[in-house]
Amino acid sequence: MAEPDAALGGPRPPSNTESMSPRGWRLAIVLVLGLVFSAGPLLFSSYWVGLLTQMVILAILAMSLDILLGYTGLPSLGHAAFFGVAAYAVGVLATVHGAGFWTCVAGGLLVGTLLSAVLGLIVSHVRDVYFLMITLALGMVLWGLSFRWIPVTGGDNGISDIPTLAAHSGLPFAGPLALYYVTLLVFIACAGVMALIVKSPFGLTLRGIRENEGRMKSLGFNTWLHCYLSYVIAGAFASVAGVAWAYYNGFVSPTYLDLTASSELFLMVTLGGPATLVGPVLGATAIVLLKNVMSAYTARWLLVLGIVYIVTILVAPKGVWNLGPSGRSR
Numbered sequence: 001m002a003e004p005d006a007a008l009g010g011p012r013p014p015s016n017t018e019s020m021s022p023r024g025w026r027l028a029i030v031l032v033l034g035l036v037f038s039a040g041p042l043l044f045s046s047y048w049v050g051l052l053t054q055m056v057i058l059a060i061l062a063m064s065l066d067i068l069l070g071y072t073g074l075p076s077l078g079h080a081a082f083f084g085v086a087a088y089a090v091g092v093l094a095t096v097h098g099a100g101f102w103t104c105v106a107g108g109l110l111v112g113t114l115l116s117a118v119l120g121l122i123v124s125h126v127r128d129v130y131f132l133m134i135t136l137a138l139g140m141v142l143w144g145l146s147f148r149w150i151p152v153t154g155g156d157n158g159i160s161d162i163p164t165l166a167a168h169s170g171l172p173f174a175g176p177l178a179l180y181y182v183t184l185l186v187f188i189a190c191a192g193v194m195a196l197i198v199k200s201p202f203g204l205t206l207r208g209i210r211e212n213e214g215r216m217k218s219l220g221f222n223t224w225l226h227c228y229l230s231y232v233i234a235g236a237f238a239s240v241a242g243v244a245w246a247y248y249n250g251f252v253s254p255t256y257l258d259l260t261a262s263s264e265l266f267l268m269v270t271l272g273g274p275a276t277l278v279g280p281v282l283g284a285t286a287i288v289l290l291k292n293v294m295s296a297y298t299a300r301w302l303l304v305l306g307i308v309y310i311v312t313i314l315v316a317p318k319g320v321w322n323l324g325p326s327g328r329s330r
Contacts, residue, residue, distance in 0.1 A: 054288050060190050062269050068231060074131050080262040082115060082239050088153060089108040120232050140259065159252045160251045242256075271308075273322045
């Protein structure tokens, strides 16, 4: 005998297993991350507070690349350059010129964003592997410049003694915990703005370009302009991360601009899940944990990182956040 709902032509109610959709565990992940990032620093030691600060800053950087890689479909291997250049701008202004806090912040954001605007004019005309190779080449040029322009960048020695956030900004509170919560507020603001961007008509157009640029052109969209603006926006948010990192670390060196930094950033996005914004946060959290925790137990932590990445690609080719048959870009 047919079930009542089948006899009436209605849908059969989902079973317990069917009701366990990816949305459920995604919500659980968000709640756990929110709890750890909001209340965890109050319980953890200063070492873990420092790791959480790294995660938050690198999450901003990874989300900025996600705008390019995930939503626009432009794979960049030189994105860390904007991060490093903004950090250098803060270091030079604060230590050499003795500039104030807001001048350093504005200078770092301005230099990083202007650099992305200039380089965007070069790279926005190409796609796919050509975009990848040109961004890689430009990133290596900037890395070499940071090594050779010793009077400004300090060369291999970098720039040290950058004032702490509390000392430079005049905040009434200091210490790792205060720095973390200020950084967390910056992360929330950046995440909110990026979420608005990718859900706006502009963001939907970027997805259309990613899927089929020729069709978007035939519909009358200026795809070059959209790709250019996407590149500049991503560079601006990467600059925010660079400014925050300069005040967190108090030191800037050419390693912030090299291929390894951009590759790790690329790994964060693909590991967590591109075109999600939450995925890069997961990826940044995982990479920071693997780098700092695993390196304390084995000198071959890079091997562990490689194995984790390979397994993730085999099990979840769209990233951890898109696990499951219904995983889609959100």
